[in-house]
Amino acid sequence: MEAVSIRQAVPSDGPFLADMVVEAANWRPEIARPRVSILGDPVYASYISGWQRPADRGVVAMSADGEAIGAAWYRIFPADAPVHGHVERGVPELIIGVRPMWRAQGVGRALLRRLIVEAGAAGYARIGLSVEHGNFAQGLYRAEGFEHHVDTGDRDTMVRILR
Secondary structure, three states: OOOOEEEEOOOOHHHHHHHHHHHOOOHHHHHOOOOHHHHHOHHHHHOOOOOOOOEEEEEEEEEEEOEEEEEEEOOOOOOOOOOOOOOOOOOEEEEEEEOHHHHOOOOOHHHHHHHHHHHOOOOEEEEEEEEEEEEHHHHHHHHOOEEEEEEOOOOOEEEEEEO
């Protein structure tokens, strides 16, 4: 992996996190959805709306030239929130996105590992995420200790034990 650093996400990263939601939703370039359609969807909007709430935590990957190239963050959602990967009350949901030209270079893995450590240090016992069927990132999640929790039709919710 080229020189990449990881820093804490801050409130002003909200617009970049929105970019990463769009990247995550458009993991299949041949079926790219318009940005306005993705961010207008209540589920995707919930991942960034009001960033940074008190329990929100995230990390941003930066290239050697100072460009933000990926991010991973987690949020706690109530059971009735419109999200893809709700596990249960008190289990944060992880969201991750990496710019296409930086995928398959270890950026996502580095972000994921860093956020897992931070979630464990914050006292969470588990962390969950949602991944669409066929997304190559599912292999990364399995390799990093996430296990299938539930199939919700076109996607799987996966969970990792933190302690």
